[in-house]
Amino acid sequence: MTAEDDRRFIAHALGLARRGLGRVWPNPAVGCVLVKQGRIVGRGFTRPGGRPHAETVALAAAGDAARGATAYVTLEPCAHHGKTPPCAEALVGAGVARVVSALQDPDPRVAGRGHAILRAAGIDVTEGVLEDEARAMQRGFLSRVTQGRPMLTLKLATSLDGRIATASGESRWITGPEARARVHAMRAAHDAVLVGAGTARADDPSLTVRGLGMAHQPVRIVAARRLDLPVGGALGRTAREVPVWLLHGASAPDRARSDWVTAGARLIEVTETGAGLDPVSMLAALGAAGLTRVFCEGGGQLAAALLMAGIVDEIALFSAGLALGADGRAAVGPLGLDALADVPRYRLTECRTIGPDTLSLWTRD
Known part of the structure; x- marks a missing residue:
């Protein structure tokens, strides 16, 4: 994938994330797109009420096609156990090869830990793609x-x-x-x-x-x-x-x-x-x-x-x-x-x- 591809798919994920604005509080509105060999195999956004998270929705849509895919997410995947397991662990379990994120999550329960879980599992992580756009959308x-x-x-x-x-x-x-x-x-x-x-x-x-x-x-x-x-x-x-x-x-x-x-x-x-x-x-x-x-x-x-x-x-x-x-x-x-x-x-x-x-x-x- 080229840098331009990364920007294009993150932009698509941001478009998905906007669908959740006003509906997912107290959680952030997040979008996720799974891409394999240049083709979108799964996508999702945080559902009303804040659950399930965007990554979970996208992984369910992709099924086995998630293995070896690149996940484009608008916010660092969560790293803490709440009502559902961490999305970072879900991405590892699904076998994705690469994760591209727009913005690090400042929540103290995450704050870089999601990216660290991915890297520890051998997944290639690229951060900060369209960060300004993501920050504006996540301002709330x-x-x-x-x-x-x-x-x-x-x-x-x-x-x-x-x-x-x-x-x-x-x-x-x-x-x-x-x-x-x-x-x-x-x-x-x-x-x-x-x-x-x-x-x-x-x-x-x-x-x-x-x-x-x-x-x-x-x-x-x-x-x-x-x-x-x-x-x-x-x-x-x-x-x-x-x-x-x-x-x-x-x-x-x-x-x-x-x-x-x-x-x-x-x-x-x-x-x-x-x-x-x-x-x-x-x-x-x-x-x-x-x-x-x-x-x-x-x-x-x-x-x-x-x-x-x-x-x-x-x-x-x-x-x-x-x-x-x-x-x-x-x-x-x-x-x-x-x-x-x-x-x-x-x-x-x-x-x-x-x-x-x-x-x-x-x-x-």
């Missing part, structure tokens, strides 16, 4: 393992002048149907959707993925310090059908806690500050719960708090061709900044037209 898993919190994407849908609603609160719809369809696709690629209590009260959102013909739904999370949300709203009515998690503070009344638990919601108490819930504590709690990718859809106060805490990893900005004026509602609440040096800065990584609107993706360096 890597964040949870190394920082103890999920990757956070902040979605904003605004007018040209950065407003999300008129002065009276009307916001449906600023962006067009194509942009809204893209938002649903982005929700589906995340483990959870997060909004603030104000947005939940004002919009009574369902926060589900619709129009894509899929049964999978992300966890729906509301940051509500005092749990001051109507249990009879869309989230409360469906909490036993699609998970609802509520982040709250110690000041949340016992009656509200009881009502939401009865409705089927999961309550997670986090640290309170004078301004509300502590954003760092919120994300740490979600990481401890196993989430790797969270998609925040506002509102303005929550967006401001997350930005100022320095924990927004990516901004997905949908912009529509209209202006709502200074009396419209701002997409981001007050930041209390006096100097440009204190402003959180992001790097533009993608810009495209979505119907009549534009989508720009900004990444924190």
Whole structure:
């Protein structure tokens, strides 16, 4: 196999891995392709819920053809015994001749041990093929393992002048149907959707993925310090059908806690500050719960708090061709900044037209 072949098959494995985004937490979304004499004999990706792993799926598809094949995997094969034996040992047992991986797994239970098992068995191992691409796709898993919190994407849908609603609160719809369809696709690629209590009260959102013909739904999370949300709203009515998690503070009344638990919601108490819930504590709690990718859809106060805490990893900005004026509602609440040096800065990584609107993706360096 040439270096170009290695890149081509790892790229194929990355494409498979993306199918698992939003569905496999707390595990990473991994893809595996088995190639023998230039022909793909097996492939797989981590299945919903995190089991079975991509290598196990690919080996089962290949059967005896795996012997002497090259395995292309997007993340170092696991080396620890959990609910299933280590994938590194499965590859050894299947008799593969070579393993090409994109990225070393930073999980302390792996961290090079998977590659070491393979090499000890006499298997040729090549590391770091399309590593940057793999790192970008695995950003959520890597964040949870190394920082103890999920990757956070902040979605904003605004007018040209950065407003999300008129002065009276009307916001449906600023962006067009194509942009809204893209938002649903982005929700589906995340483990959870997060909004603030104000947005939940004002919009009574369902926060589900619709129009894509899929049964999978992300966890729906509301940051509500005092749990001051109507249990009879869309989230409360469906909490036993699609998970609802509520982040709250110690000041949340016992009656509200009881009502939401009865409705089927999961309550997670986090640290309170004078301004509300502590954003760092919120994300740490979600990481401890196993989430790797969270998609925040506002509102303005929550967006401001997350930005100022320095924990927004990516901004997905949908912009529509209209202006709502200074009396419209701002997409981001007050930041209390006096100097440009204190402003959180992001790097533009993608810009495209979505119907009549534009989508720009900004990444924190």
